[in-house]
Amino acid sequence: PLRFTPRLSPRGIDDSSPIIKVDHSACILCDRCIRGCSEVKQNFVIGRTGKGGGTGIAFDTDLPMGHSTCVGCGECMVSCPTGALTNKKVLEVRLPQGELLSPDELLKLPIFAGVSGTFLALNKGSVIRRRFRPGEIICREGEQGSTAFYVLSGQVEVSISTPMAHVKSGPPTGRAGVANFFRRLSQLVGSDEDQRDDGPQRFIPIDGPIDLDYGNPVARIGPGELFGEMTCMSFYPRSATVRALEETEVLEMLRNVLHVLQKNKRFKAELERGYRERALATHLRSVPMFAGVTDDFIGHLCDRVELIQYEPGQVICRQGEAADSFFLVRIGFVKVTQTFPGSEMVLRYLARGNYFGEIGLLGGGVRTATCSALDHVEVVQIRGDDFHAMLERFPEIRANLEAEAATRLAHDQERHQRVSTVPIADFLTQGLMEAQNLLLIDLERCTRCDLCVRACAAAHDGVTRLVRDGLRFDKYLVATSCRSCRDPLCMIGCPVGSIRRRDSLEIIIEDWCIGCGLCAESCPYGNINLHSFTVAVADELHPGQKKAVVREKATTCDLSRELKEPACVYACPHAAAIRVEPLTFFADKLALAK
DSSP states (O other): OOSSSOOTTTTEEEOOOOSSSEGGGGOOOOOEEEEEEIISSSOOOOEEEEEGGGEEEEEETOOOGSSSSSOOOHHHHHOOSSEEEEEEOOOOOOOSEEEEEEEEHHTTTTGGGGHHHHHHHHHHSSSEEEOOOOOEEEEEETTOOOOOEEEEEEEEEEEEOOOOOOOOSSOOOOOTTTTTHHHHHHEEEEESSSSOOOOOOOEEEEEEEEEEEEEEEOEEEOOOOEOOHHHHOOOOOOSSEEEEEESSEEEOHHHHHHHHHHHHHHHHHHHHHHHHTTTTHHHHHTSSGGGGOOOOHHHHHHHHHHEEEOOOOOEETTTBOOEEEEEEEEEEEEEEEEEEEEEEEEEEEEEETTTEEEHHHHHHHHOOSSOOOOOOOSEEEEHHHHHHHHHOOOHHHHHHHHHHHHHHHHHHHHHHHHHOOOOHHHHHTGGGGGOOEEEEEETTTTTOOEEEHHHHHHHHHTTOOOOOOEEEETTTOOOOOOOOSSSGGGGTTOOTOOEEEHHHHHHHEOOTOOOHHHHHHHOTTTOOOEEEEEEEOTTTTTOOOOEEEEEEEEEOOOTTTTTSSSSHHHHTSOOOOEEEHHHHHHHHHHHHHO
């Protein structure tokens, strides 16, 4: 039997926190939780909200508990006499390797100062201590995982071992049966140079406190550093290989423990201090717009920026609001959407190292799009005053930003105007509305000679990016080949940010792809595949020798960028294969039909 009769509460149960369950119907408004949070722990998270019968407890500005600044100390649960605040049921989980630490041993470590001992006792086995000898692998790039690591002592090396090379695209060297044709095809080649790099960004984003230099993708991490956050919080594949350089001791933890530590003020402050000292300047430098900023101004920004965390789905800035800050993505993925009368359109996804908010600051001070956290996101916030001070001091940056902002706005507006031209059910059902560059095969002209597939394979080192199969619309076969989607789901979650979109629409996969396969799983149309190839790597069992291993990289249609037009289109002898912008193409067809 309950000690107190539950009262009617429209707020019901708040289950958003991974640690504490809130039952508002069991709350008797005794305020003990408020006093425990504010007077005992000095966290000032819990308060009252509402009037009369609608009065209740609230967290921060009436947020769900899991989205508030609650640090999970547990003082409110200890104070509550009715069970309105209780520990959530914890399934017994134990990491398979390492030394299990008791709650008392964990509380002696500085990073657990202020964490509830009850929480640690309930989650016994969710954090362990592991020791590694020099050369031992802690985690390997591309592997699935669910834990994060905190370095207690020693040094570790972070690197990407996958060879820095694309699955080559270029002219064929002549193959039996169609050699003469492909010699003609090779005459279309404009340049052998790979031009995937759109700008000065030469850093590889990884799941750690640092970015790797493209020319030498190796870095070191020492005591007090945390790595593997994205893998732990969002279950993304490991972004890099980490090995011990010396006798190293780390804590390995599951998501529930990491979540509490991220809310812990002391731990968060220590991580921020280390990030500002060792990585923030490099992170800022990796953004093309900061390339011309002097070192002293970068140092000035490092002292003034703020690191802010957002939960999945939480809005960072909303379209139409006043623009007061510029943001740089440090962890996670941000979705950018724009609302038009009667519709909402996804403009792009932003990964670590990307930035947003500059358009609103440059033009009228109003946000032109809504940016929200797609997963667990942390951003570097630069206040509007500092942003404008930078533009005044470095006018060339203002000119570049204004030009890019104008291009983005014009492109987004043009895209929206075209979206409303083809309101047909089949078009929407087959996902053609989302496509920006579609490979169609006119079935009335096609003779099934297969030259399009063979041309694609010959132009891409024997690996075709085209499958002559797919859905049908009107008299056209929608071939299985990259569509350059408006909402590119394949870009979400890449642990090293190697898949991205160029201004010319095509999706490209950078040469630091680690072959995890997440993009291939995310593509709803099956247009990305993993290609296996053999490389020589150092043999750990036989120092000084190498061994052959099979590695994989993702491949997708790049519109034959090294050629002047797609190889499949050029090869078709009957002009049956065409690349079109579907909204315009099918709108014209419908207009003719009328």
